Amino acid sequence: MNYIFNTCAIIGPGLIGGSIGLGLKKLNLVERIIGIGRRQESINAAVNIGAIDSGTMDIRNGVQDADIVIAATPVSLITQNLKSAIPYLKKGALITDVGSTKSFILQELKDATLNSGAKTNDCFEFIGAHPIAGSENKGAEYAESDLFVNSICVLTPTESNSKSGIDKLTKMWKLLGAKVISMRPEEHDAILARTSHLPQVLAYAIANIIENEQWKFSAGGLKDLTRIAASDPNLWIDICGQNRSNIINSIDLFIKELSRISSNLSSCNDDQLKEIFANARKHRNAYYNIKND
Amino acid sequence: MNYIFNTCAIIGPGLIGGSIGLGLKKLNLVERIIGIGRRQESINAAVNIGAIDSGTMDIRNGVQDADIVIAATPVSLITQNLKSAIPYLKKGALITDVGSTKSFILQELKDATLNSGAKTNDCFEFIGAHPIAGSENKGAEYAESDLFVNSICVLTPTESNSKSGIDKLTKMWKLLGAKVISMRPEEHDAILARTSHLPQVLAYAIANIIENEQWKFSAGGLKDLTRIAASDPNLWIDICGQNRSNIINSIDLFIKELSRISSNLSSCNDDQLKEIFANARKHRNAYYNIKND
Numbered sequence: 181m182n183y184i185f186n187t188c189a190i191i192g193p194g195l196i197g198g199s200i201g202l203g204l205k206k207l208n209l210v211e212r213i214i215g216i217g218r219r220q221e222s223i224n225a226a227v228n229i230g231a232i233d234s235g236t237m238d239i240r241n242g243v244q245d246a247d248i249v250i251a252a253t254p255v256s257l258i259t260q261n262l263k264s265a266i267p268y269l270k271k272g273a274l275i276t277d278v279g280s281t282k283s284f285i286l287q288e289l290k291d292a293t294l295n296s297g298a299k300t301n302d303c304f305e306f307i308g309a310h311p312i313a314g315s316e317n318k319g320a321e322y323a324e325s326d327l328f329v330n331s332i333c334v335l336t337p338t339e340s341n342s343k344s345g346i347d348k349l350t351k352m353w354k355l356l357g358a359k360v361i362s363m364r365p366e367e368h369d370a371i372l373a374r375t376s377h378l379p380q381v382l383a384y385a386i387a388n389i390i391e392n393e394q395w396k397f398s399a400g401g402l403k404d405l406t407r408i409a410a411s412d413p414n415l416w417i418d419i420c421g422q423n424r425s426n427i428i429n430s431i432d433l434f435i436k437e438l439s440r441i442s443s444n445l446s447s448c449n450d451d452q453l454k455e456i457f458a459n460a461r462k463h464r465n466a467y468y469n470i471k472n473d
Numbered sequence: 474m475n476y477i478f479n480t481c482a483i484i485g486p487g488l489i490g491g492s493i494g495l496g497l498k499k500l501n502l503v504e505r506i507i508g509i510g511r512r513q514e515s516i517n518a519a520v521n522i523g524a525i526d527s528g529t530m531d532i533r534n535g536v537q538d539a540d541i542v543i544a545a546t547p548v549s550l551i552t553q554n555l556k557s558a559i560p561y562l563k564k565g566a567l568i569t570d571v572g573s574t575k576s577f578i579l580q581e582l583k584d585a586t587l588n589s590g591a592k593t594n595d596c597f598e599f600i601g602a603h604p605i606a607g608s609e610n611k612g613a614e615y616a617e618s619d620l621f622v623n624s625i626c627v628l629t630p631t632e633s634n635s636k637s638g639i640d641k642l643t644k645m646w647k648l649l650g651a652k653v654i655s656m657r658p659e660e661h662d663a664i665l666a667r668t669s670h671l672p673q674v675l676a677y678a679i680a681n682i683i684e685n686e687q688w689k690f691s692a693g694g695l696k697d698l699t700r701i702a703a704s705d706p707n708l709w710i711d712i713c714g715q716n717r718s719n720i721i722n723s724i725d726l727f728i729k730e731l732s733r734i735s736s737n738l739s740s741c742n743d744d745q746l747k748e749i750f751a752n753a754r755k756h757r758n759a760y761y762n763i764k765n766d
Contacts, residue, residue: 390756420738
C-alpha cells in the first residue's frame with residue numbers, strides 16, 4: 181500500500197482532528213492513527229466513530245512512532261502539546277497543526293526548539309496549517325470524513341522546511357478535499373483577523389448590546405448575525421490573545437467604515453450611503469454567486 | 474360569514490402584502506381582496522398565487538370600497554400611496570401599513586390629513602403596524618400564507634385611534650399567527666434601530682471591508698454575518714432616512730462596545746474580555762434556547 185505516512189498521531193481528535201482521522205482512514209492514506217486526548221471519553225468517542233485506531237493520554241506513547249503528528253486542539257494547547265512531544269519525536273517526523281493563528285505558534289515552537297538544543301530540520305520539522313472549516317460545534321461526534329471537501333487549507337511553510345515535507349502535507353490536504361494555499365504566517369494572521377476573528381468579535385459585540393426583551397424584534401437577521409456568538413468564548417480568548425494586533429487593526433478599520441456610514445446618515449448624504457450599501461451587496465453577492473436583481 | 478372586513482385593499486401585494494392576502498383568504502377573514510400595484514406583472518403574480526381576487530393600477534378604484542387598506546410597499550412609497558388614497562377612502566375605513574419605521578409614517582399622514590382638511594377619526598383612521606417577518610427576497614412569488622405564524626407584529630396605535638379599530642387590527646394579526654405587541658411609534662423605532670437597522674448596517678460595513686480575494690478565508694461565519702447584505706440597498710436607504718437619529722445612536726452604542734473589546738485586547742485584559750464574550754453568548758443562547766456546554 182502506498183501510504184503518505186505510516187503512523188499518524190492526532191493530538192485532540194475532536195471535530196477537526198476526528199474529521200482528519202475519518203478522512204485519512206476512508207482514503208487509506210495512513211496505515212495507523214493514534215489519538216492523543218486528555219480525557220478517556222474523548223478518546224473513546226473518536227475510536228467509536230473510527231477516526232482513530234487507538235488512543236492514549238500519554239503524549240510520549242502517542243507520538244514516538246509517528247511519522248506525522250497533527251496538533252488539533254484549541255490554539256491555547258497546540259504549542260504546549262507540541263513542546264511536550266518534542267523530546268519523544270521520531271527522527272524525520274513531520275509536525276503540523278490546525279490552529280487559527282500561525283505566527284504565534286511558529287514563534288513559540290522555534291523558541292522551544294532552540295531552548296531544547298534540538299536543530300529542527302535534523303530531527304523533525306514543523307509546518308503550520310489552518311484548514312478553514314468547522315462550525316460552532318465541537319467534539320468527535322460532529323466529525324465528518326468530508327468536512328474539508330471544497331474548503332481552503334492554508335499552509336505556512338518557512339525557509340527552514342524541506343520540499344518533501346511541504347509536498348507530503350500539501351498532498352494530504354488535497355486528498356482530504358481542500359484547496360491548499362501557501363502563504364507567510366504573518367499574512368495568514370492579517371487576513372484571518374479580518375475574515376474570521378473580526379466577525380467573531382462583531383457577533384459578540386452585537387449580542388451584548390441587545391437587551392433581553394429586545395431579541396424578539398428581529399426577523400432573522402440578528403439570529404444569523406450572532407450565530408457564531410454561540411462559540412466557546414475560551415477558544416476565542418485564546419485566538420484573540422495570539423493575534424491581538426491584527427484584530428485591533430481590523431476593529432479600527434471596521435469602526436472607520438461604520439463611522440463613514442454614520443456621518444453620511446447624519447449629513448443626509450443618501451447618494452453616498454447608497455453607494456456604500458450597493459457596493460457591499462455587489463461584492464458579497466459576487467463571491468457567493470448570487471445575482472443582484 | 475363572519476368576516477373581520479368585507480373588502481380589503483392591499484397596496485403592493487409582494488412578499489409581505491401577498492402573504493397577508495394568502496393568509497386572509499386561507500382563513501376566510503375577508504370577503505374580497507383587491508390588490509393595487511404599479512406594474513401589471515406584479516398584480517398578475519399576486520392573482521396567480523391567489524393572494525388577491527383582482528388587481529388594479531388605479532389607486533381610487535382600488536381603495537374606494539375598502540374597509541381596510543393595507544400599505545405593504547417599501548417604506549418610501551407608503552406615505553405617498555396613502556396620501557393619494559386619502560381623498561377616495563370610504564367613511565370608517567381602517568388604514569394600516571407594514572413598514573419598518575413608524576414615527577415618520579405617522580407624522581407624514583398626520584400632516585397630510587391636516588392639510589387636506591379631513592378629520593382623521595371622522596372619515597378614516599390610521600393604525601401603524603410592523604409585522605416582523607420576511608427575508609432578503611421580494612415579490613409575491615415568495616409569499617406564504619403562514620409567513621406570520623409565530624412572528625411578532627408591532628402595532629403603534631395613538632390616542633386618536635378607536636378601540637374598535639385597534640381590536641379589529643389586533644384580531645386580524647393574531648389570526649394570521651402573529652403575537653401582537655402594542656407600543657408607542659418612537660419606542661418601536663428605537664428598538665428596531667438596534668435589532669434590525671443596526672444589524673443591516675453592520676452587514677453592509679463588514680462586506681465592504683473584506684477585499685475580493687479575502688472572502689474565501691472564512692468557514693461560514695462571514696456568509697451568515699453578511700446574508701442580509703444581499704437585501705436591496707434602496708429599501709435600506711429609505712428605512713435609514715426615516716429612522717436616522719435612532720440608527721446613528723445604535724451605531725454609537727455599537728462602536729462603544731467594540732472599542733471596549735479593542736481596549737481590553739490592547740491591554741491584555743483577558744478576564745474582562747472573557748466576561749464580554751461569555752455574556753454575549755449567554756444572552757444570545759438564552760434567547761434562542763441553546764444550551765451552553
